[in-house]
Amino acid sequence: MRFALTDEQLAFRDAVRDLLSKQCPPDVVRAAWGAPPGALQRGPWDALAEMGVLSAMSPEGSGGMGLDFCWMVAVLEETGRAALPHPVVETVAVLGPLRAPEGMTSAALGGTPAPCAFDADQLLVDHDRALRLYRREDVLLEELAAVDRARRLGVVKALNGDGEVVADDPAAIEAAFDRGALGTAAQLIGVGQAMLDLTVDYVKERRQFGVPVGSFQAVKHRLADAHKALAFARPAVLRAAWSVASSAPTTGRDVALAKAMASEAADHTGRACLQCHGAIGYTVEYDLHLFLKRAWALSRAWGDSRWHRRRVAAAIGI
Amino acid sequence: MDLTWGDEEEAFRAEARRWLTANLAAWREECGGEPASGDTRHGFAQHLLWERRLFEGRWAAVSWPERYGGRDASLWQWLIFEEEYYRAGGPPRVTQNGIFLLAPTLFEFGTPAQQDHVLARMAAAEDLWCQGWSEPNAGSDLAGITSRATRVDGGWVIDGQKTWTTRGAFCTHLFGLFRSDPDAERHRGLTYLLVPLDTDGVTVRGFGRLDGDEGFAEVFFDSAFVADDAVPGGVVLGGVGEGWSVAMATTGSERGLTLRSPGRFLAAVDRLADLYRASGPDPLVRDRIVDCWMRAEAYELFTLQAVTELTGSRAAMGAESSINKIWWSELDVDIHHTALDLLGPAAEVEGPWAKGWQFSLSGPIYAGTNEIQRNIAAERLLGLPRR
Numbered sequence: 001m002r003f004a005l006t007d008e009q010l011a012f013r014d015a016v017r018d019l020l021s022k023q024c025p026p027d028v029v030r031a032a033w034g035a036p037p038g039a040l041q042r043g044p045w046d047a048l049a050e051m052g053v054l055s056a057m058s059p060e061g062s063g064g065m066g067l068d069f070c071w072m073v074a075v076l077e078e079t080g081r082a083a084l085p086h087p088v089v090e091t092v093a094v095l096g097p098l099r100a101p102e103g104m105t106s107a108a109l110g111g112t113p114a115p116c117a118f119d120a121d122q123l124l125v126d127h128d129r130a131l132r133l134y135r136r137e138d139v140l141l142e143e144l145a146a147v148d149r150a151r152r153l154g155v156v157k158a159l160n161g162d163g164e165v166v167a168d169d170p171a172a173i174e175a176a177f178d179r180g181a182l183g184t185a186a187q188l189i190g191v192g193q194a195m196l197d198l199t200v201d202y203v204k205e206r207r208q209f210g211v212p213v214g215s216f217q218a219v220k221h222r223l224a225d226a227h228k229a230l231a232f233a234r235p236a237v238l239r240a241a242w243s244v245a246s247s248a249p250t251t252g253r254d255v256a257l258a259k260a261m262a263s264e265a266a267d268h269t270g271r272a273c274l275q276c277h278g279a280i281g282y283t284v285e286y287d288l289h290l291f292l293k294r295a296w297a298l299s300r301a302w303g304d305s306r307w308h309r310r311r312v313a314a315a316i317g318i
Numbered sequence: 319m320d321l322t323w324g325d326e327e328e329a330f331r332a333e334a335r336r337w338l339t340a341n342l343a344a345w346r347e348e349c350g351g352e353p354a355s356g357d358t359r360h361g362f363a364q365h366l367l368w369e370r371r372l373f374e375g376r377w378a379a380v381s382w383p384e385r386y387g388g389r390d391a392s393l394w395q396w397l398i399f400e401e402e403y404y405r406a407g408g409p410p411r412v413t414q415n416g417i418f419l420l421a422p423t424l425f426e427f428g429t430p431a432q433q434d435h436v437l438a439r440m441a442a443a444e445d446l447w448c449q450g451w452s453e454p455n456a457g458s459d460l461a462g463i464t465s466r467a468t469r470v471d472g473g474w475v476i477d478g479q480k481t482w483t484t485r486g487a488f489c490t491h492l493f494g495l496f497r498s499d500p501d502a503e504r505h506r507g508l509t510y511l512l513v514p515l516d517t518d519g520v521t522v523r524g525f526g527r528l529d530g531d532e533g534f535a536e537v538f539f540d541s542a543f544v545a546d547d548a549v550p551g552g553v554v555l556g557g558v559g560e561g562w563s564v565a566m567a568t569t570g571s572e573r574g575l576t577l578r579s580p581g582r583f584l585a586a587v588d589r590l591a592d593l594y595r596a597s598g599p600d601p602l603v604r605d606r607i608v609d610c611w612m613r614a615e616a617y618e619l620f621t622l623q624a625v626t627e628l629t630g631s632r633a634a635m636g637a638e639s640s641i642n643k644i645w646w647s648e649l650d651v652d653i654h655h656t657a658l659d660l661l662g663p664a665a666e667v668e669g670p671w672a673k674g675w676q677f678s679l680s681g682p683i684y685a686g687t688n689e690i691q692r693n694i695a696a697e698r699l700l701g702l703p704r705r
Contacts, residue, residue: 001320001321001322001323001324001327001394001622001626002319002320002626003319003321003619003622003623003625003626004319004623004626004627004630005319006319070319196700200700200701200702203702204701204702204703211703211705212702212703214696214702214703215702215703215704215705217689217692217693219696219702220692220693220696220697220700220702221689221692221693221696223696223700223702224640224641224644224691224692224693224695224696224699224700225692227641227695227696227699227700228641228644228645228695231620231638231641232613232616232617232619232620232641232645233616235616235619235620235622235623236612236615236616236619238319238619238623239321239619241319242319242320242321243321245319246321248321257612257615257616260612261612261616306605309605309608309609309612312608312611312612313604313605313607313608316591316608316611317591317595318591318594318595318604318607318608
């Protein structure tokens with residue numbers, strides 16, 4: 001029994017954190033809000049590719065590193081912390097273990113909209129009982145106005161050809177979905193942590209009644225609760241990563257628990273952080289909204305908390 | 319990362335399970351049926367029979383050294399034992415305040431003579447320890463205590479009053495915090511003392527908790543003279559005037575890992591799920607059970623993570639014990655609240671869930687209220703300003 005990442009896994013995380021702090025500061029996320037479809041800046045994406053992150057989970061023979069989810073869970077948390085707009089979960093965690101991604105890969109599973117749909121080089125779609133990979137130009141997309149515009153959503157309207165079948169075994173398709181849910185759960189922890197860090201810094205500085213507002217118990221208690229929610233959801237996400245990596249029989253249940261808890265923790269943290277900021281948080285000029293809206297989106301993507309709670313209920317036999 | 323148990327741990331689990339199954343049945347038989355609450359005089363005596371069984375089987379304090387009746391068990395084995403204990407339906411430990419609160423402090427601050435005398439008798443349930451911290455005017459604000467210990471030739475004279483002392487009316491000894499320097503204020507000038515309750519001038523009055531059991535006591539000290547050797551090895555734990563830092567070590571145990579293990583809540587949630595299955599489907603309640611199950615599971619995982627760190631490079635839980643305490647205490651309330659809603663009108667009849675519900679409500683209050691824990695978490699984990 002050892003429930004912790006290895007030093008090497010933590011070093012990988014730190015390297016990605018360092019990279020994203022330089023390559024994906026909030027103004028890069030803002031730029032993703034304004035860029036026309038298909039014109040997303042690729043700076044952070046190319047840097048991640050160069051580091052090997054994008055093919056990290058792909059088989060070694062295909063040019064990947066063959067790393068399991070224990071290696072990626074903290075890395076994906078970092079991509080959430082940076083509110084990275086690019087479809088890293090879809091590329092690395094959903095497609096990656098099936099086959100090495102050739103460029104930026106988005107996914108539209110179960111009829112959900114695809115993030116960065118017009119920017120991606122290829123799209124993963126579940127169609128005719130298989131997971132199929134289509135080149136971007138073989139997919140007819142309709143743009144959707146997302147609340148978090150950095151999501152850059154598109155809905156698949158039509159497909160040209162059969163695409164490349166990357167999985168047709170139902171278990172493999174379900175496993176791919178679970179990896180998407182788990183990767184998103186990891187990102188949600190990161191998004192929540194980013195909001196909490198931003199808010200803690202703010203309430204230490206912001207003064208009212210002659211003192212920092214962070215000295216008021218009403219503020220302390222909300223932020224302590226947000227910290228608690230993240231601190232207890234994080235090990236649930238970590239355990240699910242181990243379950244996926246070791247093909248544990250409880251994988252489905254563990255992923256469902258992780259996604260439900262991470263979704264709720266991020267949602268809860270977002271509410272607390274907005275409230276503790278006061279009016280400044282309720283603007284698009286301040287950075288909080290970039291993370292807040294990401295939390296709203298991701299907490300419902302890849303199965304919302306209610307959906308995953310139903311999976312848990314079924315797994316525990318109630 | 320490896321979330322599987324090794325052969326040695328599985329063997330330990332199997333041994334614990336076998337012993338618990340056999341001995342819980344034997345104990346219940348010895349009591350002539352389901353024992354009374356350990357917070358009543360009669361039930362306490364019944365629970366002491368259980369505690370002595372645990373001691374004889376060397377299960378009373380598994381993580382302690384063998385010379386004091388333990389097994390030198392690792393934190394992992396302790397967790398396994400707790401899981402098995404509650405899964406098997408083991409009763410609340412009436413010796414817990416000694417074993418889980420005083421003992422960790424004794425291991426850290428006690429002299430060898432104190433440890434040799436106190437620990438073995440504690441594990442054997444020969445000496446029964448209660449906590450003397452809160453006073454009528456010092457609860458959350460523990461540093462505001464006024465009970466005095468005055469140094470005299472050969473010992474201490476104690477005056478004052480302690481209260482909310484769990485099972486004080488049934489215990490033999492008290493560990494408490496007293497003001498030994500009348501000129502010092504707040505956290506300074508306090509001394510941690512070990513006091514036999516049969517000392518002249520000490521009066522213990524038990525009174526009913528919310529559930530009516532005599533689980534609370536107030537303890538009056540009226541010029542009570544406690545000789546230096548009233549406890550072999552000495553009655554001062556840590557140094558004179560060092561009481562605050564010694565006591566804080568105990569609050570770490572109380573809120574942190576050792577008092578309320580995940581096994582307790584995993585077992586309670588299993589019983590709740592059984593109750594649901596027997597009551598019939600109701601989607602509104604089902605989600606609350608899922609919620610409780612997820613939180614119990616998350617608590618287990620949080621603990622596994624903490625134990626990994628504590629068996630590695632980390633020294634102590636620190637302020638994380640505060641969010642830990644909020645987590646399990648609020649979970650316990652919600653588990654029992656959900657059970658009452660499943661029982662419906664039957665919930666007003668005395669029974670294990672009604673009892674558990676009332677007990678769970680004390681969780682957010684004892685060991686430092688959850689409001690205080692949130693302050694601690696905000697100040698020490700997030701770095702928010704104190705004032």
